[in-house]
Amino acid sequence: MTNVTRLPGTAEHHWTWQERAACRDLGTDRFFHPAGERGEDRAVRDEAAREVCALCPVQVECLRHALRVQEPYGVWGGLTEEERRALYARDAC
Structure with missing residues (x-):
């Protein structure tokens, strides 16, 4: 489960990048x-x-968000959950 204490808050400017995401209207089946x-x-x-992520204009913001909140599921910013976990483990050392 996502650790919601790491979410950036309700201020709209934290989330507007999602409006430009290439995946916005594709549904979740491809990503989860x-x-x-x-x-x-x-x-x-x-x-x-x-x-999809490779062509996305907000790939960096998406990945940054997933890493910041330690998103546990799906492909975010071009990285799978396993790849993100490996980065967390590497950074913890």
Whole structure:
């Protein structure tokens, strides 16, 4: 679960970057895996999400947000949850 104490608050300027996100109208299926998804199916879905992120005008803001709040699920800013966890672990050392 997302640690909501790290969320930036309700001030609109903290969230306006989301209005410009390439994923805004695509739904969540491409970015969040269903329970139990593994192997090639997951790799294909993650790659489809990364392709959207690669062209996104707010990729940096999205990733910055995900890292700041330690978003536990999905592809954010082009990184999967496993890749973000690896960064947290590396930074903790």
